[in-house]
Amino acid sequence: MVKNMQSWADQVEQDLAKVNVAKLGKVGVLLGGKSGEREISLMSGQGVLEALRSKQVNAHPFDPAKQTMAELVAQQFDRVFIALHGRFGEDGTMQGLLEQMNLPYTGSGVLASALAIDKQATKRLWSSFNLATPKFAMLHAQSDWNQIVKELGLPIIVKPAREGSSLGLSKVTKAEDLQKAYELAAKLDRDVMAEQCIIGEELTCPIVGDGEYAQALPVIRIVAPDSNYDYHNKYFSDDTRYLCPTGLDISVEEKVQALALSAYKALGCKGWGRADVMIDKASGQPYLLEMNTAPGMTGHSLVPMAAKAAGVDYADLVLWLLSQASVNK
Secondary structure, three states: OHHHHHHHHHHHHHHHHOOOHHHHOEEEEEOOOOOOOHHHHHHHHHHHHHHHHHOOOEEEEEOOOOOOHHHHHHHOOOEEEEOOOOOOOOOOHHHHHHHHOOOOEOOOOHHHHHHHHOHHHHHHHHHHOOOOOOOEEEEOOOOOHHHHHHHHOOOEEEEEOOOOOOOOOEEEOOHHHHHHHHHHHHOOOOOEEEEEOOOEEEEEEEEEOOHHHOEEOOOEEEEOHHHOOOHHHHHOOOOOEEEOOOOOOHHHHHHHHHHHHHHHHHHOOOOEEEEEEEEEOOOOOEEEEEEEOOOOOOOOOHHHHHHHHOOOOHHHHHHHHHHOOEOOO
């Protein structure tokens, strides 16, 4: 799949040559929102807004946390770019509203968005397609912590089932710490997941396009301080290193791309997405962690990095994604 990157860049160039910016009309950039990822969404949205304006698009910010849905209707946007992350923006709720308005939007539709944000639903679906994902168990206040350790081994990752950006996530190395990790995650979500911790390389693979025309972009290897890719190291640290090319064998990259593409299609994603993957150090097996259907677009974000490696710059990527906006997905 790596060898097809130039063809995607060529396709983007051809598609953008056909875009009449004036016909895109008035564009809303949805940013901010009410989720725990609001701060990152504001950064993503500002980047998208500036990119679109640099292309002479009539783009305007809209923050659902500060403006009502009645105001969204009153704006009379012709299409919107969704730069919202997490709940109330990446989970199918906003997508459903936009479909009710018959307003074209970027990214996946209602069902794929709702499935992808729910880690339990995602894992069950991937497992039905025989796509490798770490073993997991759902936790509750009365869980038998020793039994969880017996099922999953140590260390264990504990996280809210419907949050992103590593919010509420803990790496547990002792059974007696599981309850504390559960309580932390439960502050953010009533559903909490314990997941087998895969030790090895941490990778991410963006996907663009729809259906049979979807393509995997170059894989990025993430090297975080102390192997801790937490909220701070994702968005604010200059110590985290992103390697693209990864330095891994080409056969490994192609295996990861094929797995990410299959995961994207299984969920029914459209437009764009990003699969997070771990490669088990002992076996070399790649494991799917989650799928992001409205990936970050900040200065540290990974989809723009992969697109650049494929030959498409930030502003062209944003304009291309906007040009692909549709409704009734």
